[in-house]
Amino acid sequence: MLQAPRGRARAALRRLAVATRTMAGASGRARLFDVRSREEAAAGTIPGALNIPVSELESALQMEPAAFQALYSAEKPKLEDEHLIFFCQMGKRGLQATQLARSLGYTGARNYAGAYREWLEKES
Template structure:
């Protein structure tokens, strides 16, 4: 006869297993994958840093929606979104809706928020702008 493990210890253990599985399955994008997706035109980037941070530089083609505005932006009607951000609102079914910030924390929060609102293809570029800049992923402007 096999003994069953019960009690609060079992619940805590199961919670840790679920949390670890969720973290392991977190949809993240690496720098090489991001470069490949961008080269193929298969990624939509959203920079969730503040406008002041973005003024210092961003990944080319990224749309800036500060984290403080993200939930309301993703809940907007398409016409209101277009008026506010001069861009088309992401569709719930977009495959590679990639969020990023400076170091990864806000990007991860943004991805989780978007997924909770039904954006199934929401992902996080975990290396964030810091990695993009440090590893030469940026394209400096041409001299004038």
């Protein structure tokens, strides 16, 4: 059974929610992308994040929407999406993913600099 976050975890979730709402504004919703390995993400991730390892991100973002949907069971982000937030364990791969997405034309790509480590520390 899932438990509701308590204490610091609840505060961390609130900060992340506020940050994503701020980035998303009134016009849209932020999407979270966990760019760590499948094994890392399987051990725990931020709720609602889609795991696409950084090693396959470039090919994933270049796929046809139907192929992306079939492989990741999620809608492919659009170039015009304003609020795509990438994160990893400590920040390096998240930044790399953000830069890659921007180079492919995803101008709304952002890096969650605190990364999963910050989120997890706040959860404890």
